[in-house]
Amino acid sequence: MTSEQVVFYILLALVLGLLPAIIGKIKGYSFLVWWFLGAAFFIIAFPLVVFISSDYKKCPFCSEKIKKSATVCRFCQRELSLK
Ligand SMILES: [Zn+2]
Incomplete structure (x- = not known):
C-alpha cells in the first residue's frame, strides 16, 4: 500500500464514521465517541447506534x-x- 492509499482509507473511515456520529448525536450520545467508534469499527458501530435506544x-x-x-x-x- 502506498502512502496515498493509507491516507485515502483513513479519510474514508473518518467520513464513514460521521454517519454513526450524527445518529448518536441525535439520540443524545457523544458525537466524538461515536465518530471514533464509527471510523474504527464501522461495521459494528453503525448497526449498534441504529438499534441503541435513545x-x-x-x-x-x-x-x-x-x-x-x-x-x-x-x-x-x-x-x-x-x-
Ligand atoms: Zn417540560
Whole structure:
C-alpha cells in the first residue's frame, strides 16, 4: 500500500464514521465517541447506534425532548415521576 492509499482509507473511515456520529448525536450520545467508534469499527458501530435506544424522552407536560434520567424538565421546570 502506498502512502496515498493509507491516507485515502483513513479519510474514508473518518467520513464513514460521521454517519454513526450524527445518529448518536441525535439520540443524545457523544458525537466524538461515536465518530471514533464509527471510523474504527464501522461495521459494528453503525448497526449498534441504529438499534441503541435513545437517551431522550418527551416531557409529558410540554412535549420537549429531555434526558431519560431527568427528574425535572429543563424547559418547563416541572417535576417528573421516575419510571
Ligand atoms: Zn417540560
